[in-house]
Amino acid sequence: MKLLNLLLIVCLVQSGCDSSQNQTDVTPPLTEKKRLLTAPVHKQKDAQMSLDAEVHKEMDWLVRSGFYDKTDLMRVFCEEMYAPGDLDETQVSAAIDARLAAHRGEQENWPTVTDCDRLDQAFERMEKRGLITIQNAGNTQTDGYEIFQVYLEEHPQPDTVIGYCFYHNQDLERAVGGLPLYLAFGPVDPQDEETKGVEIGNIVREELERVGLEVEWEGTFNDRLRVPGMVWQRR
Template identity: 60%
Template sequence: MLALLPGCGVSEEKPPVKPEPEQKRLFKLPELKEKGSAKMTRKLDAELLREIDWHVRAGFYDKSDLMRIICEEIYAQEDIDEALVSATIDSQLAALEEKKKTWPAVTDCDRLDSVFAALNKRGIIALQNAGNTQSDGYEDFRYDYEEHPDSASVVGYCFYHKQDLELVVSDGLLYLAFGPVDPKEEEAKGLEVGNMVREELQKAGLKVEWDGTFNERLKVQNFVWQRR
């Protein structure tokens, strides 16, 4: 049903995200130990801590969301200590709230929110954290398009998905998928949509790279992820 080209289609996925260097973390990860237990030296492994770290920093999830994602989705089949996970999440959330006090009045995430709001006003359904993959994001767009009160005014879509979110939180590079309502018009109207997205990003003062074709997604460079 989808006819998306490599730049914005289902077939292209970015390479796996490498673990974030310790010096780039916004706050130190605690080494928690169980009290009153024979396993006094047990602590959460580095990969699990990294998952907690970036999910907290993403800013989209509350405590219950984080517990569900970590314990029921990512590590559903593994033996992890939910009490340690819960305590670590509490610690990270508290540390993030302290860190927010040092953030600038307007962050890159605030700028991105304004960009997506402007795009929606221009007839582009713009979605943040839309599903886990480009296929998921496109399905979210189609759902919103079908439910739109004035679908005739919609000219296209723009979104980033959860894998894109992980990359920008860790490495400051945000990929944005885009396209027209009708996949058959990707080469013509798709470029119009891409130019509209680039225009709004540049208006907001964000650094954008794009080759001007439908074969490549837009890339927002040097993005500092600070979502309130």
Template identity: 75%
Template sequence: MKLFSLCLIVCLLQPGCDRGQNQTVMTPSQKKKRMLNDPILKHKVSQMALDAEVLNDIDWLVRTGFYVKTDLMRIICEEVYYQYSLNTDQVSATIDERLAAYRAEQKNWPDVTDCDRLDQAFARMEKRGLITLENAGNTQSDGYEIFEDALQEHPQPKTVIGYCFYHNQDLERVVGELPLYLAFGPVAPKEEETKGVAIGNIVREELERSGLEVEWEGTFHDRLRVPGMVWQKRIPE
């Protein structure tokens, strides 16, 4: 399995955290993926043909809806499988096939998908002073660090009151038809207990306003969840 190490690489290209909020209990398979950050532990891939692991990685990346072909070629050939002599013609042809199939599926999607609703909710959160991030790092700690970078680059940082994001493992779960988990919190860690719930309420309100179901215990220590979300994110042209 390379999805975890793959996610670590690709999502640093995108613009919470462990601090105070419950982590989802990891399965043995997820723990194995965490270990795969070390290239020494990566499985060997056939140099003559694309095996099931490579095909699954390509399919997963396509279904996230975040990457065009040039991104996919670089990620697969130069980053995730850089140690192996993959047949680039086969990789290219497979990516073309999967992209074409995915775009064909999009023709049967509803006019407004759950991913569109999430985008709408994130846009309104931004207007209310949150920095929202998609595909932000590999863990909640990564996501918070990316938030801090985004805050430094924000044109009006004093207007920012908090954040909301999901990271790579969250993306992997929701593409796999599990609930989407969202991290949230105030700008300053020292204000998590006093202002964290207020930020969570903003996130919940905007998600529900977009027509998404929300599960949340109402505390900073519990991440919000969007159950039953159908991941249909349109691939950029």
């Protein structure tokens, strides 16, 4: 009996008996279609708790970005950024109303033409030169390129498109916070990046500088263009 018990103990120690250290975590593939305005990561909160500093900080930059209205913001905070039911919707609604009103008040002191207006003008000029331009395109460069491909498929004259220029949500957040705005660019066909990528980059640089925005760029496809010193004021 003692020998049997000893053998059982040795077996348990060696096998780990379903120990988590012997298991491999498997992440299911992402199949949900991406949206342009999205904040997909749920943050854990105690149910119906008061809005804390983190919520107000996120709300502040999203409002100042100029891309989100009341409906967008309610969806972001009550369905996407936080799980449904985690935040009190009445409190969220009141906080959004207050921040939107403050943002409208700030606009009274803005110049007639802002840096964001100049950026819009530059993007419009790029479109006339054959680029598809996208602002706030997903959350990553991969998102942005996938969205570009969708726009290309829907373009009325796809043969006239020679490339793209976009910035994504993380680029936007940094720019709203006072850091340089980073822009991704490239030709339609990724196989042409080394031969035509610089050509597209020069179009982007020329149009940004034409409207009065400063550009930093090393002149290669592997270096993203940057717009430093940009004051983010989007109505």
